[in-house]
Amino acid sequence: MAISRNLGNPAPQAPRRSLINDPNARAVFFQILVLGGVALLGWYLVTNVLENLARQNIATGFSFLDREASFAIGESLIAYSPANSYSHALLVGFLNTIKVAVLGIVLATILGTIIGIARLSSNFLVAKLASAFVEIVRNIPVLLQLFFWYAVIGESLPNPRQALNPIPGVFLSNRGMKIPALADDPIWIWVGLSILVAIVGVWFLARWARKRQEATGQQFPIVLASIGVLIAVPLLTWLAGGAPTALDVPELQGFNFRGGSNMSPEFAALLVGLTVYTSSFIAEIVRSGIRAVNWGQTEAASALGLHRGTILRLVVLPQALRIIVPPTTSQYLNLTKNSSLAVAIGYPDLVSVANTTLNQTGQAIEAVAIMMTVYLTISLGISLFMNWYNKHIALVER
Amino acid sequence: MSDTNRTVAPRPGDEVAIELSDVHKWYGEFHVLKGINLSVARGERIVICGPSGSGKSTLIRCINRLEEHQRGKIVVDGVELTNNLKNIDAVRRDVGMVFQHFNLFPHLTVLENCTLAPIWVRKMPKAQAEEIAMKYLKRVRIPDQANKYPGQLSGGQQQRVAIARSLCMSPKVMLFDEPTSALDPEMIKEVLDVMIGLANEGMTMICVTHEMGFARTVANRVIFMDRGEIVEQNEPLEFFNNPQSERTKLFLSQILAH
Numbered sequence: 076m077a078i079s080r081n082l083g084n085p086a087p088q089a090p091r092r093s094l095i096n097d098p099n100a101r102a103v104f105f106q107i108l109v110l111g112g113v114a115l116l117g118w119y120l121v122t123n124v125l126e127n128l129a130r131q132n133i134a135t136g137f138s139f140l141d142r143e144a145s146f147a148i149g150e151s152l153i154a155y156s157p158a159n160s161y162s163h164a165l166l167v168g169f170l171n172t173i174k175v176a177v178l179g180i181v182l183a184t185i186l187g188t189i190i191g192i193a194r195l196s197s198n199f200l201v202a203k204l205a206s207a208f209v210e211i212v213r214n215i216p217v218l219l220q221l222f223f224w225y226a227v228i229g230e231s232l233p234n235p236r237q238a239l240n241p242i243p244g245v246f247l248s249n250r251g252m253k254i255p256a257l258a259d260d261p262i263w264i265w266v267g268l269s270i271l272v273a274i275v276g277v278w279f280l281a282r283w284a285r286k287r288q289e290a291t292g293q294q295f296p297i298v299l300a301s302i303g304v305l306i307a308v309p310l311l312t313w314l315a316g317g318a319p320t321a322l323d324v325p326e327l328q329g330f331n332f333r334g335g336s337n338m339s340p341e342f343a344a345l346l347v348g349l350t351v352y353t354s355s356f357i358a359e360i361v362r363s364g365i366r367a368v369n370w371g372q373t374e375a376a377s378a379l380g381l382h383r384g385t386i387l388r389l390v391v392l393p394q395a396l397r398i399i400v401p402p403t404t405s406q407y408l409n410l411t412k413n414s415s416l417a418v419a420i421g422y423p424d425l426v427s428v429a430n431t432t433l434n435q436t437g438q439a440i441e442a443v444a445i446m447m448t449v450y451l452t453i454s455l456g457i458s459l460f461m462n463w464y465n466k467h468i469a470l471v472e473r
Numbered sequence: 474m475s476d477t478n479r480t481v482a483p484r485p486g487d488e489v490a491i492e493l494s495d496v497h498k499w500y501g502e503f504h505v506l507k508g509i510n511l512s513v514a515r516g517e518r519i520v521i522c523g524p525s526g527s528g529k530s531t532l533i534r535c536i537n538r539l540e541e542h543q544r545g546k547i548v549v550d551g552v553e554l555t556n557n558l559k560n561i562d563a564v565r566r567d568v569g570m571v572f573q574h575f576n577l578f579p580h581l582t583v584l585e586n587c588t589l590a591p592i593w594v595r596k597m598p599k600a601q602a603e604e605i606a607m608k609y610l611k612r613v614r615i616p617d618q619a620n621k622y623p624g625q626l627s628g629g630q631q632q633r634v635a636i637a638r639s640l641c642m643s644p645k646v647m648l649f650d651e652p653t654s655a656l657d658p659e660m661i662k663e664v665l666d667v668m669i670g671l672a673n674e675g676m677t678m679i680c681v682t683h684e685m686g687f688a689r690t691v692a693n694r695v696i697f698m699d700r701g702e703i704v705e706q707n708e709p710l711e712f713f714n715n716p717q718s719e720r721t722k723l724f725l726s727q728i729l730a731h
């Protein structure tokens with residue numbers, strides 16, 4: 076097309092300039108250059124690794140996953156022994172990662188929201204304390220904070236023999252926190268089910284309350300009622316089952332505790348560290364989200380006679396959430412990725428287990444590939460969910 | 474100054490809707506309201522004018538406690554405004570306010586904007602609240618926009634929704650803070666028409682505005698404020714034709730010049 080146009084144009088330098096100076100042609104050229112470079116580098120790395128592996132007699136591929144792991148893992152959500160396979164060990168690590176990430180996200184959201192709102196408080200002391208927390212916490216590298224919490228738990232708590240016993244049955248020591256576990260009894264399954272039933276019940280109750288308000292205008296104390304239902308239903312189930320009180324209480328035997336369930340110092344340090352660090356960022360996001368909602372909105376709602384809580388819930392938060400959700404998503408992703416720092420304090424997360432696997436088998440590429448795939452999947456999952464949620468609340472407006 | 478400040482008291486026998494006596498307010502060191510005395514009778518329509526920064530907004534915002542006064546007494550419909558939250562609630566339920574920048578809730582439809590307070594403050598069934606909302610949306614002549622969002626309306630339409638939103642609470646008093654000064658000229662009339670309609674129905678109104686045509690036709694009384702004081706007040710005809718104080722004359726010459 077350029078040529079046909081140039082036929083009618085006698086200017087001699089026009090055709091030459093069009094190729095070198097054409098931004099599209101340039102862009103394509105540079106993209107080809109970059110792509111070629113990357114391909115070359117990739118080829119070099121892969122052949123190199125394959126050569127090295129061949130020299131060390133290590134087979135490539137994922138067949139090693141079925142071999143016996145033969146290393147112990149400090150804590151696990153599922154049954155595990157060193158006789159299990161590498162794939163089982165990696166699953167344990169994966170579940171440990173999920174455990175700390177999910178709990179961390181929930182706790183960081185709660186703590187961050189509270190601190191973010193506290194920074195907006197008209198109470199000078201509350202606002203300043205919250206500001207100080209945010210400024211200190213978010214300006215110290217998270218790895219340092221993990222070491223700090225690990226040291227606090229490991230150094231400041233006594234050994235199991237002198238364990239602190241703040242509540243009967245609960246023991247705090249440098250081996251972690253021991254709490255009584257529920258003794259085996261079929262009733263606990265029913266109590267668990269009844270909690271599910273209660274949650275569904277609360278959902279129906281909320282629907283009924285909304286319908287009734289629409290029909291009659293009467294308001295229903297839904298928050299109090301929900302709490303009541305959530306407590307009463309499991310409690311009644313427990314009473315109906317004969318109210319068993321048998322507990323598996325931790326007991327000191329020799330140098331450590333027997334029985335009960337345990338929260339390890341590594342897990343506690345990681346959870347506290349990630350929660351505190353991430354909550355400082357979420358606090359800032361919440362604060363700026365609420366601040367971004369024009370003050371005139373609150374004034375107009377007050378002038379109509381609405382109360383503070385109602386204004387926050389029905390006017391300010393729906394508008395603030397749209398600002399808060401996208402940056403909070405990246406904080407959730409950060410927390411999940413930061414959980415891989417667990418390896419530094421010895422919590423057996425996915426990276427830690429994969430690292431041990433790598434060292435034992437030499438299957439570097441495969442181990443790293445597994446880690447990357449898992450983190451990518453978790454991250455994409457969080458992103459997808461938060462995007463869906465964002466659309467959901469955006470739809471409320473338009 | 475006191476000779477120019479002829480108090481036009483509510484006619485005897487008239488019920489008093491709002492009573493301000495010696496109201497003072499400070500923003501830190503800055504004395505915004507310097508002893509305001511004002512009595513508004515039920516059904517009275519008052520226009521407040523004055524230079525920017527003279528305390529007009531602050532004054533009417535004290536009447537529904539969006540601002541707190543530090544000295545003096547404000548009684549609205551027999552209820553004194555103190556720190557008592559019950560009193561503040563009672564006053565806000567009965568006093569509507571329209572803002573310069575509309576302050577509609579952007580995440581709610583026009584209809585939901587109007588039903589929010591009746592449902593949550595008056596505890597009204599939704600159907601009834603919607604019926605009332607539609608009645609007032611018809612009054613301000615935009616019932617067909619009920620299911621749109623504020624962002625989809627013109628400025629004039631938004632301000633009319635804001636008026637309807639206030640009316641849905643059946644207020645006894647309406648406060649207007651420069652309701653037309655953020656509007657394009659061609660939209661001012663549609664909002665003023667709605668306000669004139671309200672006035673004709675006997676609504677007690679306090680209106681901060683520089684629309685002098687509106688003041689002439691609608692107001693019972695025009696108040697001129699400067700530097701936190703009521704400098705002069707009079708019936709519109711007298712006020713415009715025969716201003717007493719130099720400050721009023723200067724202000725009127727500036728405002729009528731364009």
Ligand SMILES: Nc1ncnc2c1ncn2[C@@H]1O[C@H](COP(=O)(O)OP(=O)(O)O)[C@@H](O)[C@H]1O
Nearest residue numbers: 500503505523524525526527528529530531532
């Ligand atoms: N929240 C505030 N803090 C400090 N000063 C204020 C505040 N609000 C208003 N002022 C000051 O009080 C004076 C009166 O303001 P305002 O009542 O808004 O005047 P008007 O509505 O007559 O233009 C102005 O000088 C303004 O700067």
Ligand SMILES: [Mg+2]
Nearest residue numbers: 529530531651
């Ligand atoms: Mg003003």
